[in-house]
Amino acid sequence: MNMTDYTPLLLSLKVAGISTIIVFITGVYAAYFLSRKKFWGKMVIESLFLLPLVLPPTVVGFGLLILFGKKGWIGSWLLEWxxxxIIFTWFAAVIASVVVSFPLMYQSASAAFNNLDHRMENAARTMGASEWKVFRTITFPLAWPGLLAGLVLSFTRxxxxxxxxxxxxxxxxGKTDTIPLAIYFAVEAGQMEKATFWVIIIVALGFSTIMWLNWWGRRNVERYKNHSS
Amino acid sequence: MLEVHIQKQLAHFRLDVSLKVKDEIVVLVGPSGSGKTTILNTIAGIEHPDAGSITLNGQPYFQENRRPLPPQKRNVGYLFQDYALFPHMTVDKNIRFGLKNKNDQDALFLIKKLVHVLGIGHLTHKYPHQISGGEKQRVALARALATEPALLLLDEPLSALDQDTRRECQDELLRLHDIWKIPFMIVTHDLAEAKKLGDTLVHIKKGSIQKVVDPSAQKLNCF
Structure with missing residues (x-):
């Protein structure tokens, strides 16, 4: 195995990184918006958001092909105009990654916003703070531990x-071979050494992420203990 | 002058109150769940009544069939129960939060004065979880008054304090009212406290006013 070929690692980091940025912005916005509104059909929308969590990834992939394939609704339009x-490019991997990790971000952000002490936001409003200032200086920083957990989970997903x-x-x-794909095709080709290398890399990444999340979570529990005293 | 005429359907009863408040301390007293906090919330603009009107010094805050004035534009200070100090900001940042312009010399002078009057100068670099209940109350008062409100709402401001601190803070509130001379509206379920603080006592039960008492007149009547 050519050990200097780190393309799958770099590609995986690039795909997961860009996907996380997209998912963080959209997930936080959607969760914040829905946490403040009550309307008919809200539960349907929330269920749709969380659907990729329970569907087999192949079903998500199938749905995305219908949308982004050469003859797909969006795909054909993009191609024509x-x-x-999109398909068979690294950006297709980003789209797949966005769709499957969005529910994790949405769920974490939604819990973070709903568990906030809304008196803090109201206190800020009575002091003349605009809705944007309330979000920027009160809501976001107070929800940050939950948002960060969602961010990390989305990245690892x-x-x-x-x-x-x-x-x-x-x-x-060299183009769309992220680590999980590299592992699968290495095993299929009987290159167990190569597969093992990537397995170790991805297990190490996942393990350190969970360790860090647990440490962070415990730190926050301690912090809030202090706050309530 | 604050004028409140509001009706609002709550879970178990209908809130229906009419009040006129001059530059005095009005205490809303009554059992928990009688709608006292809802009254403060509608004045602050956090909740809205179903019908009625709210005006402060002639400015309409709420009128039927009109868009209510948002809380940001109401010149109302609100001291929440348990104070709702921002846990991630120092005392100093909490107090300065409502400043529109960070270099506004008049506002900075007012804050200096407030910090001095309330004796919290030594706390400015601490975080809310590092200070005591009585200190939190003083910080919350400074924060609420720093925006120069035309009316101060206080929801159970002393309920979290021990007896001695409570007495001290009651005196403090009276002193502040003497200095600021704006209407104070205080919610409490402690009758003794209500009598000590209030120029007017409004007894509320299940959303309606049972009686309005002037404690000083009552004292005179005793003689």
Whole structure:
């Protein structure tokens, strides 16, 4: 095995990184918006948001192919008007990663916003703070521990994404071979040494993330203990 | 002058009150769940009545069939139960939070004065979890008054304090009212406290006013 070929690691980090940025912004916005509104059909929307969590990734991949494939609703339009093809590119891996990790971000952010002490926000409003200032200086910092947990979970989920990625991005070495895909095709080709290398890398990444999250979570529990005293 | 005429359907009863408050201390007293906090919330603009009107010094805050004035535009200071100090900001940042312009010399002078009057100068660099209940109350008062409100609402401001601190803070509130001369509206379920603080006592039960008492007149009547 050529040990200097780190493409799968770099590609995985790039895909998971970009996907996490997209998921963080959209997930936080959606959770904040829905936490403040009550309307008919809210539960349906929330269920749709969380659906990719319970569906097999192949089903998500199938749905994305229907949308972004060459003859898909969005795919054909992009191809016709901008000559852009999504499938079989690294960006297809980003889309797959966004869809499967969005529910994790949404769920964490939603819990964080709903568990906030809303008197803090109201206190800020009575002091003349605009809604944007309330969000920026009160809501966001107080919800940050929950948002960060969602961010980290989304990143690791993006890093480990396989099924939907394979269906939408395919396996093109040097182009769409993220670590999980590299492992699968290495095993299929009988390159156990190569597969083991990537398995160790991804287990180490996942393990350190969970360790860090646990440490962070405990730290916050202690912090809030102090606050309530 | 604050004028409140509001109706609002709550879970178990209908809130229906009419009040006029001059630059005095009005205490709303009554059992828990009688709608006292809801009255303060509607004045602050955090909740809205179903019908009625709220005006402060002639400015309409709420009128039927009109868009209510948002809390940001009401010139109302609100001291929440348990104070709702921002846990991630120092005392100093908490107090300065409502400043529109950080270099506004008049506002900074007012804050200096408030910090001095309330004796919290030694706390400014501490976080809320590092100070005592009585100190939190003083910080919350400074924060609420720093925006120069035309009315101060206080929801059970002393309920979390021990007896001695409570007595001290009651005196403090009276002293502040003497200095600021704006209407104070205080919610409590402690009748003795209500009598000590209030120029007017409004007894509320299940959303309606049972009686309005002037404690000083009552004292005169005793003689």
């Amino acid at each position: 901008f000559n852009i093809q 993006g890093l480990g994404e396989f099924g939907a990625t394979l269906m939408l991005a395919g396996y093109i070495p």
